[in-house]
Amino acid sequence: MTDLGGLARPVLDLDEAAEIAARHWGLRGPVTELGSQQDRNFLVRATTGAVVLKVANAATAPAELEAQAAALAAAAEAGLRVPTVVPTLDGQVVETVDVAGQRLLVRVLTYVDGTPLLELDGFGFEHCRLLGRTAGVLVAAFRGVSHPGMRRRTQWDLRVASDVVRSLGSHLPRSVRAELLAAADGAALRLQAVAEDLPVQVIHGDLTDDNTVLDADGSIGVIDFGDVMTSWRVAELAVTVTSVLGRTADDVAAVLAVVEAFSEHVTLTDTELTAVWPLVVLRTGVLVASSAEQVALDGGNDYTEARRAEEVRAFERAAALDADEVAWLVRAVGQPLTPPPLARILDAELTPLDLSTTSPLLDDGAWLEPDIEQRLLRPGTVTRYAEHRLTRATPLARRNTSQVLALGVEVALPLGTRLAPPPAGVFLDGVGEDGTTVAPVVTVQVSALPGRPPMFVTPHAGATWRRLCPDPSALLGLDVAAPEPSPEQLLARRDTHFATVQEHYYADPPQIERGWREHLVDTRAQVYVDAVNNVATTGHAHPTLTAAAARQWSLLNTNSRFHYAAAVELAERLAGLAPGGLDQVFLVNSGSEAVDLALRLAMTATGRPRILAAREAYHGWTLASDAITTSLGDNPRALETRPDWVELIDAPNAVRGTHRGPRAAGGYLADLDAQLAGLDTSRLAGVILEPIFGNGGGVLLPDGYLAGVFSRVRALGGVCISDEVQMGYGRLGHHFWGFEQQGAVPDVITVAKAMGNGQPLGAVITTRRIAEAFAAEGSFFSSAGGSPVSSAIGLAVLDVMAAEHLQENAKAVGDSLRAGLEALGSTYDVVGAVHGMGLYLGVELVTDRASFAPATELAERVCEALLDEGCIVQPTGDHKNVLKIKPPLVITAESARFVVSALDRVLARLL
Incomplete structure (x- = not known):
């Protein structure tokens, strides 16, 4: 029954x-x-x-x-x-x-x-x-x-x-x-x-x-x-x-x-x-x-x-x-495995073909061409055993779902080439009954169990696959085994000599060795959407940038005290992008250096020592830029360790701050007025603000706030600095600079990250009056910032941004991406808010929408789970509960939808 x-x-x-x-x-x-x-x-x-x-x-x-x-x-x-x-x-x-x-x-x-x-x-x-x-x-x-x-x-x-x-x-x-x-x-x-x-x-x-x-x-x-x-x-x-x-x-x-x-x-x-x-x-x-x-x-x-x-x-x-x-x-x-005995079956000169993640044969996106393997596999070449083939990698797929691991090899041979009879457990395709080749490519595979395993598998259980399908090198008289990726060993080496205070993403990070557009690829040929890399403005490995860098390296690279065209042309282009009157450019090598220099400009131009800076902001790691950085996510002791020349003002966060809502600017400005009334403003050199809270996940300032602060500081004789290192340079889509969203104009602009697409490059843009006042400090130069290679790459970035309409793409794709993220809020109560604009967005996760209590642990779990979904996203904010989403500006609408769908799946699974 x-x-x-x-x-x-x-x-x-x-x-x-x-x-x-x-x-x-x-x-x-x-x-x-x-x-x-x-x-x-x-x-x-x-x-x-x-x-x-x-x-x-x-x-x-x-x-x-x-x-x-x-x-x-x-x-x-x-x-x-x-x-x-x-x-x-x-x-x-x-x-x-x-x-x-x-x-x-x-x-x-x-x-x-x-x-x-x-x-x-x-x-x-x-x-x-x-x-x-x-x-x-x-x-x-x-x-x-x-x-x-x-x-x-x-x-x-x-x-x-x-x-x-x-x-x-x-x-x-x-x-x-x-x-x-x-x-x-x-x-x-x-x-x-x-x-x-x-x-x-x-x-x-x-x-x-x-x-x-x-x-x-x-x-x-x-x-x-x-x-x-x-x-x-x-x-x-x-x-x-x-x-x-x-x-x-x-x-x-x-x-x-x-x-x-x-x-x-x-x-x-x-x-x-x-x-x-x-x-x-x-x-x-x-x-x-x-x-x-x-x-x-x-x-x-x-x-x-x-x-x-x-x-x-x-x-x-x-x-x-x-x-x-x-x-x-x-x-x-x-069960026990019994590898078959192997003896040489082919006498031919062969050249191994590298199809791995780092193969130079697969540059400039060639790995995505559907017939790339056939074109590269020429007579006399042989693919490699146990190689994670980039040619078989699949963008917009969950991690470890692409069948990239080769359990055998392919040998390109002239028709009629004779092979010795293979032993039991060895499988050949492309060879006739008489032992001669009948196809231009012969597949060779070994199995330690009865039957023939698949030729390509996902990267799961690589060690087991290698035992099940042993190395066929002995059959060919040539070592055809690819080096085995070991991100774990590399991580151990990193922790031995790379000071561990220099953090890395993820508890068990993949080893990323290639990028292409908005994609990153690890050594096991798994592809991820890079949703966090605002450094890579034009995407990874853009051919225009790689060509510009190679060409300039072949000509000259030196420091900016020499006279060459690239630095001049880059300065001209930057001045043309800034508001009228801001036409003096300093080229530096990082955002931290740019902020550090901007502070010195303000102090020198005014002859005053004190700077206003907002809580919850991040500005850099040099001594001066760190002094005005108060992001608790980067330094839990930030508020108690600021030097006395830094005057902190309330974080104008209209979402979870002191004053909330669309009209919060009035409350924050009133508080600023009261604070200024109690200060010796004759010592005030100026103010530095991010026009959007970058480390807060792209939280927009309340309308009118930045212009209100700038007008008050200027009335006191101070200099106004807009730190655009994270969100400027077209990323907002609707505006090129962040301060434009606020209808404000600064006296000094700092920019980096986006300028060099990963090359050390930054800039400070200011007025002639401020720049000339700085001459009292003596001469200035930055070795890498204004070098010929750095400048050539900076020009190439601007060329690509214009030719490919990347600011417009940031607007269109960013608006769609934001709408998709906001839609998740109707399904999941943990989505407390979606911040930002264009392609600088943040999804704030909360345990309760009424109290807006941060869901810190959930945010970490979400980011780890998104890695398995094929997306790289990281938490940010003082509570590490905001998912920062700031991909390369070349990201497609399809990739953006993939990120939203992945987040949907993860939240459904974790909640």
Whole structure:
């Protein structure tokens, strides 16, 4: 008999459970309910110790409970920490009770203490291995167990999983149901060929992170044997594997950790290992379908409702992985590998072809050309083994979903070239029965298992793939193995000699070695949308810039005291972009140097020492620029360590500041007036402000604020500095300079970052009066800032910006991107605000919109998760709760939509 449907839980409350425990077991103490999908479980903290009162659903037969007791005994004998049966006052194992017309079977088991692995902080691969070992121990322990009460086929028996999904899927929305059925049908089809050969025995049936606990000593306990059944032996492994999906940073590594640990105790056949992944997909489908039906059947079951989202995510993750790849990997770690002996089969002179991320053959976007491999693979060349091929990289895709890792090589040979017969385990394409080539390219691949693995796979589990498909170099008499990327080793080297105070993005950062337009590429040929790099104005590796740099390097590079054209031309172009009267240009090598110089200009021109600067602002890392930097995200002690020549004014943040809303400028200016009235303004040299809060995530100043501050400072004889290093230079789209958005004109402009597209280059633009006053300080020059190469690149940036209409692109794409981000706020309450303009945006995440409390931890988790989605975004702001989104100005609308969709997926998954 097969019962595919769900069962409503028995109906009884805490008082009724307490009465049953007292009457039949003599147990008295506080009673609380534990979660269960189809039964009722109650924790009774009796004076003799904690126990669990278990009330079975109405369809359970007494023999089934007796069978569970037999399984408990076998598990205990195997050394596992499991519950023991507590008999009733009259010595019975199971008691039959009547509650409100329900005839129910009740048992009491000892309580196994510990933290459920489901709730464990820092769940990692060691816990995956622990689950795998425990599942293996149980299967081994149950090998000889037999009991007539072992459960009939129910919805949890994976032998009928496909029928369960089809039967219960009607409770799901149509789109979800269609996806679920398609995945289940595909998995069922894979199982058909092997189902008859899968061994059957008693299994636990639900060895998951929800049914296992860890005590303080790290000892694992198994707490629920309610799904013990006779089924396929390998189903035990599939159930456990399913429970770790989504729990670690790498699903494939987690799966393999479970399989490898399980295999220490149970030797599965190759056929069984082939069945693991289809069974995992079916198990996730059963969980999703069953929960949907259970909620419809038993709407008050909070336990089931809470698990639904996690079960849907597990299904999505299982369905997203390549079934062929995972099946091969499971086979590879679940049994011994036997690499075939290799001997040379080809006598020819060959040249290895570099198709890696750093290959010079793939510059200027050539890696995206669809026929690039065919054009590069000329006679006498051979591709490299275990190379992550950039030619197969996919932009706008989740990380580790592009099949870039080559498990063999391709050799370009003249037709009719003779090869020696290959040994068993070596696969050749393009060679006829007579051993001569019949195609211009011969594929060579080796396998340590029966059958032929895929030729290209995703970067998951590279070490396992290398064991499964060994290096074919010996067949060709030439080393054709590509160097293995090791970002982990490089990070260790960085931390050894690169002062660690120089932070890096991400806890486990990819090694980025190539950029193209708005994309970054790591050494495993995974492509990311660079949504954070406002340095790369014209995008990465723009051909115009690379050509300009190469040409100028081939001519001359020296310091700016020599007389050459590029520095003059760049100064002319900058003066032409500034407001009238600001026509004197200093070329420097960074934003920090630009700000430092601007402060010196103000102090020298006025003969005064004090500077007004706003809280929450970032201006640089030189001694002077750091002195006026008050961003707590960069320096938690900033406010208490400012020198006495810095006078801090309130941060004019209209979103979370002292005064809020569209008319906040009046309040802030009134506060400034009061502050100035208490100062010795005869010592005031000027004010420096960001026209938009850059490190705050692009928070716009309240309308009229900047002009109001500038007019007050000028009236006192001070100099007004607009720090445009982060957001100026066309990034706002609607305006070239940030101060234009405020309708204000400064006396000094500082700019950097965008000017050089990553080359050390910055500038200070000011009036002739201020520049000439500075001459009292002596001469000035900056070696790298005004060098011929720096200047040539600066000119090239401006040329590209004009030719490709990048400010207009910042406006169009930026407005669309902002609208997409704002739309997320209607779905997710954590989106408190979207700041900024053009392509300088910030998404502020909050735990509560009313209080605007920062969601700092969530912001960090979102950025880490976005990396897996193929997007590079980082948090900013004093609370590190604002996602800063400031991509290269060449970003396309398609890439912008990809970022929004990725953020949507991440928020849906994390919330």
